[in-house]
Amino acid sequence: MKAFEVLFDRYSGRLYHYAFKYLQDKGIAEELMMDLMLWLWEKRQQLDADVQLSPYLFRAIKNAVIKTLRKKSLTVLPIEQACDDETLVTPATDNRIDCQELNQAYLDKLDELSPQRQRVFKMSRHEQLSHAEIAKELNLSLFTVKNHIKASLSHFREHLKDYTDVTMAVLIYWWTR
Incomplete structure (x- = not known):
């Protein structure tokens, strides 16, 4: 040691x-x-x-x-920006994004996480805190924080796999930033 x-x-x-x-x-x-x-x-x-x-x-x-x-290296957009981008939501686009449906699916799956896991994930992805900052604020080990985030990402990948067209690229942005 x-x-x-x-x-x-x-x-x-x-x-x-x-x-x-x-x-x-x-x-x-x-x-x-x-x-x-x-x-x-x-x-x-x-x-x-x-x-x-x-x-x-x-x-x-x-x-x-x-x-x-x-x-x-993949160019991806945040959900908010994708919803505002007219080229992604025009009827002529084959893979039309229903932003409200996508956002609701994300929120539903977020609600399925345990309260602790939700809190860690939101602090990481919504508040953009580092793993160390989250660990310090919640009095958790760095490895526990990392495990919560990895488990959350696996949960989203598993349950949002039906959104594998353009919307997946948008979600990947949320997962990897």
Whole structure:
């Protein structure tokens, strides 16, 4: 445990700054760094004692940044903006978005989450608080916050899969920001 704390103190800041340099998003950079450190902790028994950890960790964060940038390369719109965009809601469009129906489906599925999970998800996606800010405000561990958000996203993916046309791109924006 003490060795991990030393590694965390030594590398977490540098890994965070590396990710932030490319992503320009504090929350995502922090999330990638925390994911990597969690992975390191979970795999601690399997790591070779002779491995040079610094290059290994920086290669891992680089790959995580690249993966994140690829995911973000999709151009998506928030629901409000999509509803205001006439090109998306004109009758000539094959995939006409019924914004009220989509918004109601989202709200219905949000209501199905437990009160704690709803609160964490709303703080993350509606109030745009970082995982660390949510953890501090609700007196939860960072990993608990992360688990709540992941479970919420899985819930939405599972229950809103009928909206897989243009509306899914709009929802992905909400899920990934």
